[in-house]
Amino acid sequence: MKYLSVLLMLSMSLMGASPEVEQYMKELLSAAKAENKSFTGFDAARGKEIFISTHIGKQGKPMSCTTCHTVNLGNSGKNSLTGKVIEPLSPRVNPQRLTRVKEVKKWLKRNFVDVYAREGTAQEKGDVLTYIQKN
Numbered sequence: 001m002k003y004l005s006v007l008l009m010l011s012m013s014l015m016g017a018s019p020e021v022e023q024y025m026k027e028l029l030s031a032a033k034a035e036n037k038s039f040t041g042f043d044a045a046r047g048k049e050i051f052i053s054t055h056i057g058k059q060g061k062p063m064s065c066t067t068c069h070t071v072n073l074g075n076s077g078k079n080s081l082t083g084k085v086i087e088p089l090s091p092r093v094n095p096q097r098l099t100r101v102k103e104v105k106k107w108l109k110r111n112f113v114d115v116y117a118r119e120g121t122a123q124e125k126g127d128v129l130t131y132i133q134k135n
């Protein structure tokens with residue numbers, strides 16, 4: 001049993017998210033199923049589209065997630081609103097990423113509003129986190 005939980009933790013760390021973020025992903029999964037009966041699972045390709053596509057954001061200007069995080073998640077980005085450097089989003093390059101649910105929730109909420117002028121749905125959040133995990 002101990003061996004099993006070590007294995008489980010190892011596989012989670014290889015997936016690039018902490019156990020608490022994995023738990024959050026499970027909650028998003030249940031919420032996405034409740035939102036959409038035909039939902040079958042999170043999809044990195046949809047997540048990529050969410051991340052790179054341009055929308056009229058909160059400030060009434062075209063924005064995308066890449067405006068601040070750049071197209072390559074392994075690179076540092078820059079906050080287009082404050083000019084501050086943003087460390088890479090990729091958990092492979094930046095082990096701090098996707099480790100704290102509080103941070104993930106706070107920034108997904110704020111950043112979806114920045115780009116989409118609304119909050120993300122459970123499916124959108126799960127898709128984009130799946131994409132970030134794999135990059």
Ligand code: HEC
Pocket residue numbers: 050051063064065066067068069078079080081086087096097098099100103104107108111112114115128132
């Ligand atoms: C206006 C600039 C800006 C835009 C646009 C933006 N972000 Fe961010 N994002 C930030 C900043 C600033 C942080 C917090 C600083 C940090 O963590 O380095 C952050 C943090 C995050 C985090 C937290 C990761 C972690 O675990 O630490 C995630 C996830 C994230 N952004 C996803 C997105 C997604 C998805 C989009 C598009 C819907 C997006 N961001 C658009 C500026 C932006």
